[in-house]
Amino acid sequence: MSKFRTHFSLPASAVPATRSIRDSQDALTPIARARLIKHIKALLVKEHAVLVAHYYTDRDLQVLAEETGGYVSDSLDMARFGHEHPATTLVVAGVRFMGETAKILNPEKRVLMPTLEADCSLDMGCPVDAFSQFCDAHPDRTVVVYANTSAAVKARSDWVVTSGIAQRVVQYLHDHGQKILWAPDQYLGGYVQQQTGADMLLWQGSCIVHEEFKGRELALMKARHPDALVLVHPESPAAVIGLADIVGSTTHLINAARQSDRTEFIVATDNGIMHKMRQVAPDKIFLEAPTGGAGATCHSCAHCPWMAMNSLQLLAQVLEQGSNEIVVDPAIGKQALIPLHRMLEFSKTQDINSFATGNA
Numbered sequence: 001m002s003k004f005r006t007h008f009s010l011p012a013s014a015v016p017a018t019r020s021i022r023d024s025q026d027a028l029t030p031i032a033r034a035r036l037i038k039h040i041k042a043l044l045v046k047e048h049a050v051l052v053a054h055y056y057t058d059r060d061l062q063v064l065a066e067e068t069g070g071y072v073s074d075s076l077d078m079a080r081f082g083h084e085h086p087a088t089t090l091v092v093a094g095v096r097f098m099g100e101t102a103k104i105l106n107p108e109k110r111v112l113m114p115t116l117e118a119d120c121s122l123d124m125g126c127p128v129d130a131f132s133q134f135c136d137a138h139p140d141r142t143v144v145v146y147a148n149t150s151a152a153v154k155a156r157s158d159w160v161v162t163s164g165i166a167q168r169v170v171q172y173l174h175d176h177g178q179k180i181l182w183a184p185d186q187y188l189g190g191y192v193q194q195q196t197g198a199d200m201l202l203w204q205g206s207c208i209v210h211e212e213f214k215g216r217e218l219a220l221m222k223a224r225h226p227d228a229l230v231l232v233h234p235e236s237p238a239a240v241i242g243l244a245d246i247v248g249s250t251t252h253l254i255n256a257a258r259q260s261d262r263t264e265f266i267v268a269t270d271n272g273i274m275h276k277m278r279q280v281a282p283d284k285i286f287l288e289a290p291t292g293g294a295g296a297t298c299h300s301c302a303h304c305p306w307m308a309m310n311s312l313q314l315l316a317q318v319l320e321q322g323s324n325e326i327v328v329d330p331a332i333g334k335q336a337l338i339p340l341h342r343m344l345e346f347s348k349t350q351d352i353n354s355f356a357t358g359n360a
């Protein structure tokens with residue numbers, strides 16, 4: 001047992017309930033919604049801004065991003081798009097680490113977010129002081145951190161990875177004889193360890209959304225839908241990953257849904273992804289993997305409460321007021337840029353579309 005604290009459980013009060021956030025946003029009438037969308041489109045032009053959204057955000061935000069020349073993607077591609085786009089203002093609809101990543105990669109650009117309250121349980125569960133002590137105690141290990149971390153934690157790392165590239169990076173390091181210290185997601189880390197055989201010391205963080213998926217109930221659902229392909233994000237517990245046909249980042253799961261000749265899919269990730277899945281494969285059937293069953297709390301019910309905080313109303317407000325600007329300490333940003341750049345350069349050498357793995 002490690003003498004270092006690598007597990008920080010969040011008090012229930014730190015996790016907002018998704019349903020109440022959604023209810024307040026859904027109160028908008030269709031006419032008010034259409035008016036607001038038109039207003040935001042004009043503001044984006046006026047502010048020379050581009051909207052970059054994650055697949056888990058509200059459907060309206062995803063549609064708006066695509067209609068206005070912005071982008072909807074996973075966290076790796078969001079970082080890449082924002083970095084390469086010429087807009088002087090990036091508006092990031094997602095969670096705070098995504099806004100911070102955009103700012104670190106683009107210190108000269110203004111980065112706004114609809115809300116600065118949009119946290120992530122992985123980020124919250126990996127405070128930089130405790131993490132640094134853990135790293136200091138293992139100087140022989142290469143430090144690989146998941147993008148779902150603060151700028152300060154990234155600055156303490158050798159490599160930053162997203163779920164779309166984690167396995168490739170660790171495989172590369174393992175092939176070069178390196179031992180790894182991994183943080184913060186224990187499930188993604190465990191999965192990568194199992195796939196690569198690398199020597200990995202794991203921080204014990206978790207995503208409160210994916211952790212709710214249940215292996216036993218998923219097995220029962222699979223039995224009821226024997227022809228369905230099971231798509232699983234690797235932040236899910238090992239029992240759930242073990243039942244997957246495809247394991248991969250959000251983009252990889254969407255690509256699998258599009259490319260597969262199956263017509264039915266069971267999806268174990270945030271249900272915000274269903275919008276894109278239905279868009280790319282309108283004739284297919286997508287079922288949510290179960291979060292219920294013995295011991296289930298279903299606090300988030302397969303939808304991240306922090307992603308749900310991003311709304312049209314707040315987006316309009318930040319564009320009107322220039323508020324909610326992401327600020328990263330320049331010294332920390334400069335240091336965090338090194339492992340982030342390493343990831344982006346490494347990704348250029350890889351065939352991204354072949355990253356998803358699975359048991360199929």
Ligand code: 13P
Pocket residue numbers: 073074075076148162163164207235248249250251
């Ligand atoms: P992706 O990089 O696969 O989009 O995952 C980000 C995330 O936060 C998943 O919970």
Ligand code: SF4
Pocket residue numbers: 095119120121122148207208209210235270304305306307
């Ligand atoms: Fe973080 Fe989980 Fe939300 Fe992704 S879904 S942002 S990992 S809390």
